[in-house]
Amino acid sequence: MAQDTDMKEEIQLVIFHLGAEEYAFDILMVQEIKRMTDITRVPHTPEYIKGVINLRGSVLPVLDLKIRMNLPETPITEDTRIIIIKMEKVLVGMLVDSVSEVVTINSSEIELPQGNSGIVAENYVSGIGKIDQRLLIILDPRFIVDLV
Numbered sequence: 001m002a003q004d005t006d007m008k009e010e011i012q013l014v015i016f017h018l019g020a021e022e023y024a025f026d027i028l029m030v031q032e033i034k035r036m037t038d039i040t041r042v043p044h045t046p047e048y049i050k051g052v053i054n055l056r057g058s059v060l061p062v063l064d065l066k067i068r069m070n071l072p073e074t075p076i077t078e079d080t081r082i083i084i085i086k087m088e089k090v091l092v093g094m095l096v097d098s099v100s101e102v103v104t105i106n107s108s109e110i111e112l113p114q115g116n117s118g119i120v121a122e123n124y125v126s127g128i129g130k131i132d133q134r135l136l137i138i139l140d141p142r143f144i145v146d147l148v
Helices: none
Strands: 010-018 021-026 030-035 049-055 058-064 081-087 090-096 098-106 125-131 134-139
Touching: 010 081, 010 090, 010 134, 049 090, 081 098, 098 125
Parallel strands: 021 134, 058 090
Antiparallel strands: 010 021, 010 098, 030 081, 049 058, 081 090, 125 134
């Protein structure tokens, strides 16, 4: 009996906004999503590191994704969120304009980025997801934080 080689792996993505564009992280890397809180600035850190927050007794850095990816800055609003990402044993907060939803997508609906495609910060992009008429830029937080 032949195995079904057409089985598609489903991936859940947390969709968020940076400016007018939709981006996503694999939900397996997202530990939680927090409302904006006070961020303590740390001297002599890169501009994209907004500072640190206290998360239930643990201090973790918060990165502003717009600055990290050379996108125009926007003001912090009521919709601004901090996505807490867990990579190996490292927790990092990612500041985003808003978080909109969680979606499930088949891996067949994700295209790998093409070299020299002109995508902003394309080394951070792990794929482009297609859902109906929407394109989601799927980011790899390991590259954003320089863990790779």
